[in-house]
Amino acid sequence: MMQRFFSQAWLNAKVHQGGLNLTEFLAYRVGISISTLLLYVLIAQYTTEGVDLTAWVVGNAFALCVYECIFNIGGTFNAERFNGRLRAIMVSPTSKLTVIMYNGISSIVVGFLTISAAFIIGGLIFGVQFSDINFGMFVLAILAAAFTCVGLGLFLAVFALITDSMYLVLNTLAMLLIIFSGANFPVSQLPVFAQYIANIFPLYRSVAAANLSMGGNFSAEFQQLLLGEIALGLAYYLAAFVLIKVIERIAIRKATLEMF
Amino acid sequence: MSVIEVKDLVRDYVIGEGLFNKKKKVVHAVKGISFSVEKGEIFGLLGQNGAGKTTTIKMLITMLAPTSGICKVLGYDTFGQEKMIRNRINFVFGGEYGLYRRLSARDNLKYFANLYKMPRKERDERVEELLALVGLTDRADTRVETFSKGMTQRVQIARGLINSPEVLFMDEPTIGLDPLGAEMLRETILEVNSKGTTVLLTTHNMYEADELCGRIAIIKEGELLALDTPAAIKGRLTPRKAKPAVQEEITLEDAYIQLVKGGDDA
Amino acid sequence: MKSSSVLLTSMLVQMKQTFSRNMFKFTLFVGPFLTTIILGEMYRHSTADNFVAYVVLGSGLWSLWNCIAFSSAGDIHRERYSNTLSIIFSAPADFRLILLGKIFGNTVLSMGSFFLSIFYATLLYRHPIIVNNWPLLIAALALAIVAFIIMSIFIAYLLTLSRKTTIYMNCLEIPFALICGFVFPIENLPQGVQYFSWIFPPTWAVRLLRYSVTETAYGFWENFIPLVITMAVFAVLAAWLYRIIFRQSKILGTLDMA
Numbered sequence: 001m002m003q004r005f006f007s008q009a010w011l012n013a014k015v016h017q018g019g020l021n022l023t024e025f026l027a028y029r030v031g032i033s034i035s036t037l038l039l040y041v042l043i044a045q046y047t048t049e050g051v052d053l054t055a056w057v058v059g060n061a062f063a064l065c066v067y068e069c070i071f072n073i074g075g076t077f078n079a080e081r082f083n084g085r086l087r088a089i090m091v092s093p094t095s096k097l098t099v100i101m102y103n104g105i106s107s108i109v110v111g112f113l114t115i116s117a118a119f120i121i122g123g124l125i126f127g128v129q130f131s132d133i134n135f136g137m138f139v140l141a142i143l144a145a146a147f148t149c150v151g152l153g154l155f156l157a158v159f160a161l162i163t164d165s166m167y168l169v170l171n172t173l174a175m176l177l178i179i180f181s182g183a184n185f186p187v188s189q190l191p192v193f194a195q196y197i198a199n200i201f202p203l204y205r206s207v208a209a210a211n212l213s214m215g216g217n218f219s220a221e222f223q224q225l226l227l228g229e230i231a232l233g234l235a236y237y238l239a240a241f242v243l244i245k246v247i248e249r250i251a252i253r254k255a256t257l258e259m260f
Numbered sequence: 261m262s263v264i265e266v267k268d269l270v271r272d273y274v275i276g277e278g279l280f281n282k283k284k285k286v287v288h289a290v291k292g293i294s295f296s297v298e299k300g301e302i303f304g305l306l307g308q309n310g311a312g313k314t315t316t317i318k319m320l321i322t323m324l325a326p327t328s329g330i331c332k333v334l335g336y337d338t339f340g341q342e343k344m345i346r347n348r349i350n351f352v353f354g355g356e357y358g359l360y361r362r363l364s365a366r367d368n369l370k371y372f373a374n375l376y377k378m379p380r381k382e383r384d385e386r387v388e389e390l391l392a393l394v395g396l397t398d399r400a401d402t403r404v405e406t407f408s409k410g411m412t413q414r415v416q417i418a419r420g421l422i423n424s425p426e427v428l429f430m431d432e433p434t435i436g437l438d439p440l441g442a443e444m445l446r447e448t449i450l451e452v453n454s455k456g457t458t459v460l461l462t463t464h465n466m467y468e469a470d471e472l473c474g475r476i477a478i479i480k481e482g483e484l485l486a487l488d489t490p491a492a493i494k495g496r497l498t499p500r501k502a503k504p505a506v507q508e509e510i511t512l513e514d515a516y517i518q519l520v521k522g523g524d525d526a
Numbered sequence: 527m528k529s530s531s532v533l534l535t536s537m538l539v540q541m542k543q544t545f546s547r548n549m550f551k552f553t554l555f556v557g558p559f560l561t562t563i564i565l566g567e568m569y570r571h572s573t574a575d576n577f578v579a580y581v582v583l584g585s586g587l588w589s590l591w592n593c594i595a596f597s598s599a600g601d602i603h604r605e606r607y608s609n610t611l612s613i614i615f616s617a618p619a620d621f622r623l624i625l626l627g628k629i630f631g632n633t634v635l636s637m638g639s640f641f642l643s644i645f646y647a648t649l650l651y652r653h654p655i656i657v658n659n660w661p662l663l664i665a666a667l668a669l670a671i672v673a674f675i676i677m678s679i680f681i682a683y684l685l686t687l688s689r690k691t692t693i694y695m696n697c698l699e700i701p702f703a704l705i706c707g708f709v710f711p712i713e714n715l716p717q718g719v720q721y722f723s724w725i726f727p728p729t730w731a732v733r734l735l736r737y738s739v740t741e742t743a744y745g746f747w748e749n750f751i752p753l754v755i756t757m758a759v760f761a762v763l764a765a766w767l768y769r770i771i772f773r774q775s776k777i778l779g780t781l782d783m784a
Contacts, residue, residue: 015360028697033698041707043565043580046710047572076279084357088419091321093346093373099375162404167549168556175560185567252339253325255273 005102013106017058033064033114040209045126053126054214059183061119061208062142063195064150066174073104073153074170077160086257090248099155104150109156111146128216137222144229145206150178151236152202158243158256161251181207202236202259205229261335263427263458264320269329271315289315291482297475301448302459304473304490306466308520312482317429320460321329321351328429333427347376349427352420354435356412357438361405365396365415368404376423392419394448410441417448428452430461435467446472450512451498466513478519483505492520532619536627540601541635549600550593554635558589558643565653565709577653579736581713584709586643587670587732591708592640593636594629594674595681595698601628602685611686622768629678662738662746676757677728681766686771707732727756743766 015255032096037060080086087098123130156173160166180194181203182189187195198204209225216222251257290312297303305313318324319331325339338342366387373383387478393399394414399407404415413433415513420428430449434442442465449472453459463469469476478486478493483493486493490512497515544550554587562585569581605611614624648655657663681698703709705719707727723729730753737746 003380004377007380008371008374011360011363011367011374014367015362016770032699032700035704039700040568041703042704043568043710045368046714047568047576083361084353084355085359086374087318087321087351087353088358090323091346091349091351092372093343094375094377165548171549172560175557175564179560179563179567184564185570185666189567189570213377249325252323255324257323258603259619 005098006105008102009105013109014101016106016110016182017232029110029114030117033067033118034121036064037061037118041122043091045125054123054128056117056184057122057126058214059181060209061115061122062145062203062207062210063178063181063183064115064118065111065203066177067144068107068114069146069149069153070156070170070174070177072107073100073150074156074173075160075166076100076103076157078166081160081258090257093243096152096161096223096248097240100154103152105151107153108146110239112142115142132215134213134216134218137218138210140226141206141210141213144209144226144233145203147225147238148202148206148229148233151233151240154240155236155243158240158247161247162254162256164256177201177203180204183207202229202232205232234247261315262296262332263299263301263334264295264303264460265330265332265335266296266316267294267330268292269294269319269331270327271312271314271324272327279351282358289482290319291479293477293479293482293484295477295484295487297458297460299458300453300456301474302453302461302472304469304476305460305462305479306469306516307462307479310481311479313479314431315461317351317431317462321349321429322346324521347423348425349429350420350423350425350431351431352416352433353430354413354432356409358413359404359415361418362403364401364403365391365407365418366400368415369418373421373422374512378423386422386424393421393451394418410437410444413437413445414448415439417445421452425457427458427460430459432462432464434463434465442468455499466511466516468513478516487491528622529623532623533627533630536624537631537634540628544632544635550635553589553593554639555642557592558585558639559646560715561585561588562643562646562650566647569638574653574656575740577651578655578657578739580709581651582644582647582653582655583732585647586640587728587735588703588709589639589676590636590671591641591728592699594632595702601632602682602780610654625679629675629682629752632678633675637671639647643733657739659738663735666731666734666738667758670728670735671729673731673753676760676764677726680760680767683764683771685765702715702726702728705729724752725756727760730756 001094037057040060041053043058045053071088077086089096156170159169164168178184180198180201182198183203184225186196190198206229209222209229212219212222212225269290270283270292273287273289275285277288293316305316307313310312315324319326320333320338322338322342322345332336333345334348335456338345351404360371363371369390370383373387378386388397391400394417396411396414396418404412407415417433420430434445446468449459461472473490475487475489476493477484485495494510494512494515497510497518562581565581565585602611605614615621615648617624647653705723706714706726709721712723712729715723730749734746734749734753737749
């Protein structure tokens, strides 16, 4: 079973990256990631008049999860529908959640690489003190963020079976994720109701945890943030698991798989 | 027991119209058709564009729920008991979409085989077998995006056969193929059928339907017009409607046109 | 068909098609709102001048650029995907007019996102919007739009040459906002990058707009002259590019999917 899973993940990776040569891959994945990080950190540099920018570099590197997890994983069925493959997938006996995960694995690997690259390059440009980082904690924070973002991606992907407005949904959520992550400004600046909403978004806790890993120790606060992030992730996986069964049936009933 | 059992099958679509205030409009795509297909048959479903053929097939392959009526495949309801059916059926739709264009033919087949949870050894053997069946062994490692229409369609057929289905649904599988390609496809259908696979197929090519199908159902605007063997359907053609030149040999096409144009006097 | 009617038909078809797409609804309505929030919060503790220049105008310009560039580039992709690119390319009507019509159509719609951004910023932050020179602001805005259109044409032509349109399209959004100083002054960039910014007309258009708001930031002529020059250069480049793509796309066969 594991063998099949990785075989599928590898074939999916070929589909995604297969159309690109190395230059295009670098321009597309790494280039966009780094320029996004640069844009926000540069705004921060300008507005704060150049205080320590580490928090922005960390936050925005994490926020790059958005592109792989939201757009790639969340857009799985959208892409399959666009290419007329959705019916073959729906009619097969494999669980549809597994199909999204097949697609997700390559996203996670690519996401991890681009985030690391963006963090290192951004860190070098903006003078992050790499020696201050507790790498164990930092990696844990990244893994927790990735876990939860993938969960959100899965959860969102399910809705593609009943709506043709996925681009709207995904783009809106991607930007909300950046707003609520606290990567660019403290969430406490937002109205109170918005601060509550931030709690159910991935990254809010893991970005805070990552910032604690700068010269920090494995404190109770760090552990709490990390566990909170993982619990949130689990909630998304569970929701996706329950929803897919319901939504698949609605889609078959309402004919939304292919016709709008 | 029939392999496919359809009774009083109805499917309506609700469509929103207008840019802002979407008005709901109900389209009756299938209006109570009934037929059954026996094991080992090649059954043809004929009709004009928009007659309800594809909707019927979608209901049969568990992609669409019937609005009302009975829709059973292999003795199970296609909506509600999908799990009992999905492993045992497959489908081929015409056209060039539906494959991973950036993957090779072999990788495509491996991917879809994995969706049917086949063990690796069995999968690899099956993929080679199918590549040979559709004559693509030499081009197996070339990306599908470089294939001609005919070659792409052959990959589609192989994909449809990946799980050795007991029932194969084909929606206009020869659409857009050149005569040789269509001929090859017909041979493949006959070969698959000779091994016991039941086939339900839709086509606009009457010659093809006549050559392949044991029985034919003709539907028009969601309703069943005729259901019989090609010979019997041709036999129903009234002589005055047969063109003088072809009077000696009435084709299925003549019979079809008469039926569809003037359903009442047929 | 007369040129004007080709232009008008293309423009109207474009607007109709675009408006029915969900993605455009995001770019037009939702995107500007969320961008305004991000910029507004980041600039919350900055000066009033900065707020108007980089939040109000910044989010407006960013949205405008996204709308114009994305739709124009996306159109090439869509036309290719639905196999209509080769049809419009080989139609007797001038391809340039058809494309220009599309871009005009996008521009008219995109103006909506520009004004919405300004509306959102005013509504959310209730910051007084002080403009030093209104006539100049309007003139500068018109020039900025022309600059964006010229860039769009240039980019759209470039994209006809490649099948991987979506990839390059996505590569355009952020780098341009970064280099052309939509949301912070280019002086904040390293000197080497600033030379690069000077090449593109939007950089000068943005500075001129900012001048009309604050009048302290930059001088008028220092920005107006480079703007006109860079616009002329890109217009000539676009015309030249058209001659090339007309040949190359036939040689490379990039007009349709197959």
